[in-house]
Amino acid sequence: MKDCEALKNHTVVSHKSIDLHAFIPQRIISKDIPVKMDITDLCCKSCNVPLATVEDLIAHIVAIHGQEYDYSAGVCVFPFILNKDLFQCMLCNDKYDNFTSMLGHMYKKHIERAYICQICGNSFIDQVRLNRHISYSHVGHRCKICLKIFDASHKLDKHKQRIHGIQRTVECNLCSSIFENQYQVKVHMGKVHNVERYKIKCEHCPKICTTKGAMLLHVQSLHSDVRFECDLCEYKTGIKWRIKLHKRKHFGEKNYVCSICTRRFGRSSNLSAHMKIHTGNFGRVCRWCRQGFIDSETFDRHEKESHYFNQYN
Structure with missing residues (x-):
């Protein structure tokens, strides 16, 4: 979606017929624990009374509308305010520039992690995530074709591409174009769809990068005051390891x-x-x-x- 309001409108129009009694338990069992709730315009749908927090909403429904609620189960909801500028944790007021970082913070700081890995001691919120961690971190990523095991998913992807000719692809969610990796999708979204967050302009030249890391590398390489020089030619860079990479050309490595x-x-x-x-x-x-x-x-x-x-x- 191009912005938060478009996402909200899409959800209301396209998903209003979802059976929540079947949907929510299924999500809790699978991966989304707990349920995420946008409280930007939180109110009681029965009487339209505006409320500040999920706890206030529960108390209102119990007191005013006579509904029952099992308080021993807790709230089981992650409240957040969906906007395009800044994401603030509604449980401790920490601020983040993207939803994923804020959600990671909420999972780490505001949920009980009772399932402990006996191998490394890391804790998880449910058995599903613990099993996934053991599979990825202590068993490895296995190629289903030749059964070779790798310690990281990106290494398995490279192996599949080089040895078996299997290319992993990523799709642009705005036009369905297909790319090799997420970085290429960001480049495409910045240049083709003019998504502002993927158009970071260099302060020193016309160069445009799609990530802060790429821009930092560009600035260090071309615009940094600290210069590293090749002792065999006039090549200069602001990044030391690029000299080592450059010298391979001279020695034919x-x-x-x-x-x-x-x-x-x-x-x-x-x-x-x-x-x-x-x-x-x-x-x-x-x-x-x-x-x-x-x-x-x-x-x-x-x-x-x-x-x-x-x-x-």
């Missing part, structure tokens, strides 16, 4: 080998792009002319030579 055709590369990213040859996909696609390239260096050279004017206008 190519430590990344394609497991299919044995071609060698100096960077793991170039090897990943090259693997698209074997899976039938291009590594990078030019947003200006839609021409495909199998490695980042060729793609970057094409953009500079053919579309330099488009990039900065």
Whole structure:
């Protein structure tokens, strides 16, 4: 949704027929514990009396409308105010710039975590999450094709792509375009749909990044006062590790080998792009002319030579 009001309107119009008596228990059993409730305009639907908190609403329904409520079960609701500017925890008033961070805070600070992992001591709110943690953290991520185990999901994804030719895709929820990862979706949403949160402009040049991390890397690399110089050429950067990466070009180091055709590369990213040859996909696609390239260096050279004017206008 483009904003919070659009999400609210969509929910009211499209999901008003949901059977809450069947829906809520199913969500509690599965993953959404407890139920999340937007209290921006909280009021009693029977008499339209405005109320400040969920506790006030419960007390009102019991006292005024004679309904029963089992107080021994607690409230079982995470209250929040849905807006586009700032998310504030309604239980302790901590503030966050996105809903996911605020929700993570609420799960960690405001819910009883009674299920403890006997291996590492981490605690969880239910048996389902404990089992998931044991599977991911202490068992590993297993490839269903060759049964090889990896310690992280992204490593399993790379393995599936390189060895089995299986490409994981992510869909844009605004136009259903398909991309390789979430970062590419953010780039797409910023450039194509003009979503402001994914258009971070550099204060020093026309460069636009989609994440704060990418912008920080850009500023450190090109605009930082601290400069690291290559002792073999005039290359300079504000990031020390980029010098080490750059020197591989001088010494011809190519430590990344394609497991299919044995071609060698100096960077793991170039090897990943090259693997698209074997899976039938291009590594990078030019947003200006839609021409495909199998490695980042060729793609970057094409953009500079053919579309330099488009990039900065």
